[in-house]
Amino acid sequence: MIYTTHSEQETEALGARFAEKLPAGAVVALYGDLGCGKTAFVRGMARGMGLDATVTSPTFTIVNEYEGGEKPLFHFDMYRLAGAEELFDIGWEDYLARGGVCAVEWSENVPGAFEGDEIVVRFEKTGDSEREITIEGGPELC
Amino acid sequence: MLILSVESSCDETAVALVEDGRKVLTDEIFSQVALHKLYGGVVPEIAARSHLEVVTLLADRALRTAGKTRAHIDAVACTYAPGLIGAVLVGVNFAKSAALALGVPLIPVHHIRGHIAANYLAYPELEPPFLCLAISGGNTMLVDVRDYTDMSILGQTRDDAAGECFDKSARVMGLGYPGGKPIDDLSKQGDDHAYDLPRPAVHGDNPFDMSFSGLKTAVVNIAHHAQQTDEALDKAGLAASLCRAVSESLVGRTMDAAKMLGCQNIAVAGGVAANSRIRADFEAACKEAGKTLFVPPLRLCGDNAAMIGAQGYYEYLAGHTAGADLNAYATMEL
Numbered sequence: 189m190i191y192t193t194h195s196e197q198e199t200e201a202l203g204a205r206f207a208e209k210l211p212a213g214a215v216v217a218l219y220g221d222l223g224c225g226k227t228a229f230v231r232g233m234a235r236g237m238g239l240d241a242t243v244t245s246p247t248f249t250i251v252n253e254y255e256g257g258e259k260p261l262f263h264f265d266m267y268r269l270a271g272a273e274e275l276f277d278i279g280w281e282d283y284l285a286r287g288g289v290c291a292v293e294w295s296e297n298v299p300g301a302f303e304g305d306e307i308v309v310r311f312e313k314t315g316d317s318e319r320e321i322t323i324e325g326g327p328e329l330c
Numbered sequence: 331m332l333i334l335s336v337e338s339s340c341d342e343t344a345v346a347l348v349e350d351g352r353k354v355l356t357d358e359i360f361s362q363v364a365l366h367k368l369y370g371g372v373v374p375e376i377a378a379r380s381h382l383e384v385v386t387l388l389a390d391r392a393l394r395t396a397g398k399t400r401a402h403i404d405a406v407a408c409t410y411a412p413g414l415i416g417a418v419l420v421g422v423n424f425a426k427s428a429a430l431a432l433g434v435p436l437i438p439v440h441h442i443r444g445h446i447a448a449n450y451l452a453y454p455e456l457e458p459p460f461l462c463l464a465i466s467g468g469n470t471m472l473v474d475v476r477d478y479t480d481m482s483i484l485g486q487t488r489d490d491a492a493g494e495c496f497d498k499s500a501r502v503m504g505l506g507y508p509g510g511k512p513i514d515d516l517s518k519q520g521d522d523h524a525y526d527l528p529r530p531a532v533h534g535d536n537p538f539d540m541s542f543s544g545l546k547t548a549v550v551n552i553a554h555h556a557q558q559t560d561e562a563l564d565k566a567g568l569a570a571s572l573c574r575a576v577s578e579s580l581v582g583r584t585m586d587a588a589k590m591l592g593c594q595n596i597a598v599a600g601g602v603a604a605n606s607r608i609r610a611d612f613e614a615a616c617k618e619a620g621k622t623l624f625v626p627p628l629r630l631c632g633d634n635a636a637m638i639g640a641q642g643y644y645e646y647l648a649g650h651t652a653g654a655d656l657n658a659y660a661t662m663e664l
């Protein structure tokens with residue numbers, strides 16, 4: 189499905205709707221350039237998952253963990269990684285085993301890291317604040 | 331009291347020896363930059379493995395450099411949160427083993443508290459209470475430091491850290507990584523009113539919260555527009571306008587917070603404190619308001635273990651030690 193949002197707030201709201209029905213163990217691979225709204229989308233996901241947390245960019249830390257809801261949210265950023273091997277180095281499989289939702293920004297940087305059952309979300313900048321967001325796979329949006 | 335301290339929460343592996351929280355005997359940092367140069371390519375910079383490979387070597391070197399032996403160590407301190415879990419675990423487990431083997435106390439230290447404590451190393455006269463702005467590639471927060479181990483966050487970024495905004499803006503402008511220094515250098519030749527950049531609007535009711543994501547997006551848009559229309563991008567002007575925008579949102583909020591708290595001393599911590607515009611604006615604002623400004627030298631602004639040894643001393647005095655069941659945490663309240 190393709191969605192069009194017109195502000196950061198709308199992107200965040202879409203993320204919240206998207207995350208409401210995500211099952212434990214879901215891997216969400218996010219693709220898109222700088223400033224496309226990926227972090228805003230994940231902030232919405234946290235809200236949709238009932239997590240009361242300040243979601244900030246994980247670029248520096250590679251992964252931020254949010255717990256306290258029904259299931260945890262692991263917010264990854266592959267911006268500083270050079271390949272799938274480095275994702276395994278930081279314990280990717282351990283995170284998968286923890287029954288949470290993994291949202292992965294800059295999935296472009298880790299080709300081949302996922303096994304084909306990931307949900308793909310693509311962000312495209314169609315204006316200064318307009319974004320086209322394509323979601324492939326996953327549950328129907330409420 | 332001699333503390334052996336370890337920091338491994340992200341890219342840097344560091345070990346230091348600090349006496350009584352204020353005097354640094356040695357401060358060893360394993361720099362990945364050297365590794366990059368050595369191999370001429372990208373190395374898995376954040377792998378816990380690389381921390382593990384160097385941490386014991388660094389500890390031995392720290393003792394040698396300081397002319398000390400293991401018997402001189404009175405306690406071992408380590409960063410236990412927050413950070414990349416696999417990386418933090420290496421430092422925690424090294425510290426646990428060392429404390430157990432030496433029969434000395436183990437002191438867990440919060441990474442951001444360490445950054446704040448870097449000021450104690452640079453300024454022997456500084457004592458709480460003070461207000462601290464911690465600004466780096468990973469954090470941007472205003473902290474009310476009431477006492478050495480009693481502090482709370484007044485406000486923080488809702489999205490990107492200030493340093494990340496510089497890094498990512500530098501990337502779209504074709505400058506190097508990390509982006510803070512090249513943007514700072516370039517900004518000195520530019521007009522800080524060349525581009526009209528947004529002042530990050532923060533939704534919500536906390537006046538001390540900040541946002542830098544919109545600013546980053548604005549810079550990306552300006553760079554892309556220039557590319558698409560073949561117009562020359564005034565890089566120096568953009569760099570200067572960006573520094574001004576970041577500085578205004580940091581300095582304004584910090585001065586407001588200082589006024590609200592009625593505190594005399596304002597400290598800045600973290601790598602972004604090296605930005606000359608931010609430094610100059612803080613100096614001017616503090617002078618005008620009659621406040622005293624503390625900004626540690628760059629070496630102490632980035633991740634290092636000396637700051638962990640400094641804060642570790644005060645945590646020890648407050649009775650904050652841990653047993654062999656100490657764990658590492660990816661996230662942790664200040």
